Amino acid sequence: MKTRSSGKIAFVSTRDGSGYLQIVASKSEISEEAWQVVKNLTQETSILVSGEVRADDRSPGGVELGLTGVSVIGASEDYPITPKEHGTSFLFEHRHLWLRSRNQVAILKVRNEVEKAIRDFFYDRDFHLVDTPILTGSIGESAGNLFSTEYFDLGTAYLAQTGQLYLEAAAAALGKVYCFGPTFRAEQSKTRRHLAEFWMVEPEVAWNDSEDNMVLQEQFISYIIERCLERCAEELKHLERDTSKLENIKPPFPRISYTQAIERLQEKGVDVEWGQDLGAEHETVLSEEYDLPLMVFNYPREVRAFYMKQNPDDPRTVLNNDCLAPEGYGEVIGGSQREDDLEKLLGRIREENLPEEAYSWYLDLRKYGTFVHSGFGLGVERMVAWVCGIPHIREAIAFPRQMQRLYP
């Protein structure tokens, strides 16, 4: 609670997790003892109150409470986060308390809605959740940037960067599957788009090709945004989000190939050549022309992961796509059709010098009834930041982990 008072009347701002309520105490209507309690209330004291709820148009929730009784449950002296401005570093150092502030509560509520929308989207479409392991011997993408731990007498285990390879095995059993859990990157990166620990949702679908995969992405993103607009109107308003920009987000999304993207960048005078990966600065230039997310497809195979399917029409490229959010939010999805040819996949594993024996189970999926399949990964913090319109993804998770931050 927070309080402000004049000589005869005091206003107390309270919350109980479900919402906010303004309490009004009149000196003349309560005991002197209760008045003293109210007058001396400090920020974040927890209190038990009684009183009468009455309609009040000026109050945030349309009602206020006329106080009749009050007692202090938990005192709060010198609460560190005062209404004055604090530096970012101070606030993250006090993240366990900063979460109580109104903006942070609004962001957490949007995150809750985004995550439930994700679960409902897949459940309602007969996908099965398959929880993939965090501790793993087969690494997903690149050998660098992995956290590792001693695993009993079996040597080193790595913290998974993706559940995809395991999902591919599950897709052979269940058809449409997804995983959704924390993923880890020990990247020496301090950008506003990176965390060392973040949540990623990854669907994988048997018989979907890269085209089907892009259609699923469009439906998925549009569904999440629609749910948030519908159920988080109050939070988005509090965050001063321009929701008209989100209302635009409906399929189909514009699509350009990587090759077209390079040409377009070169036309604009950007110094970039075919074969290079696209960085955040390139993505911004490309997506600023659109109000919708932009799908960029078929990247050079050298700049993408070993498991992506080679493009039969242009073997320099793979059948993949990134989805670039508008308003400068950059890549929110990376997806691809998977290489289903045993020899080609084995070739790529060898080219990348990956430990072949750790992948022998993954190769089995191509040995015993291989099948066309595709999937993608969406970074939840990036999605939440975009929906909320906040510049940095570190506020999109309760307790962010960055290279300089492990506390609280």
Add this chain to the structure above:
Amino acid sequence: MKTRSSGKIAFVSTRDGSGYLQIVASKSEISEEAWQVVKNLTQETSILVSGEVRADDRSPGGVELGLTGVSVIGASEDYPITPKEHGTSFLFEHRHLWLRSRNQVAILKVRNEVEKAIRDFFYDRDFHLVDTPILTGSIGESAGNLFSTEYFDLGTAYLAQTGQLYLEAAAAALGKVYCFGPTFRAEQSKTRRHLAEFWMVEPEVAWNDSEDNMVLQEQFISYIIERCLERCAEELKHLERDTSKLENIKPPFPRISYTQAIERLQEKGVDVEWGQDLGAEHETVLSEEYDLPLMVFNYPREVRAFYMKQNPDDPRTVLNNDCLAPEGYGEVIGGSQREDDLEKLLGRIREENLPEEAYSWYLDLRKYGTFVHSGFGLGVERMVAWVCGIPHIREAIAFPRQMQRLYP
């Protein structure tokens, strides 16, 4: 697919993830080429078929497909898992393929339902999901049994055993919260109830005391079971689960105190003394008297975690409970009211020789507006094993991690 054939007619068992379908091929009705394909089909080949769906009461799904055309998409030679019996170790070594078997598919489908029921239960009751960090400096329960990793220049990070401490911070912001993610125990344990990596759901509720906490547990478990009975009838039937035992599970659950439990065990001649923790063998003796889960409450503080609230009526004990599932499934929930008194909590942290500075943020929650709150953790694999009626929790997760198993 699997096949069996006579001279003129062949039956092919297929699945596509959504279900199972029997295909019937008549030599006289298809091309010789198609007949040769069908005759030579091997286990787990992936195929594309055309034909006519027709009602057939003898078929598992009530229909069968009369084949008109067939082509092989992915061959499958010498599939390792044949219809004969295989040893457990062999099957787990081939877990990526074993998942395709009918029993494993059924278990994964029940797990999917259990997890969605959990999400819906909390969402529908206005809980907010708060994803708590895996990489952490503040350990949850005991200093032993932790996986650790180097964390950039900040020293050692531990893989979380619980999200509870972080949830307590979030409960001060949002009232009713929960987390649901993987948790880790580097325990030298090979029992059928332990995994090194397992999924745990943990709600935390502001203003709930230990009594409210037990009521929430009863509702929660009953809800999950009701959902599975309603939506997984086919899978439970396939697993030959005696569902009459599950239909019993409705609130209220019987409750006995730890002290009563000790007396009862002693009456039965079990060699146990007040002050000892209850082991799996004690739990089995206690719960075999009941068809319902048994709540055992208020354990000695010495055998429980530092954060549990001291019982004001008997300071030797804490306000906690375990929930013991019937049919020998043992502890599925551990819960407690949390110590909300700053001095008592600090005393316990010192008694346990925990690193005080790592917990200073946790102590802040008692400094700035402390409040009564309670919560619990349910181990998802134990819940799934109980619902499915399978003896070992390692089959209740797609890729189990045990001390002797990190592959696939």
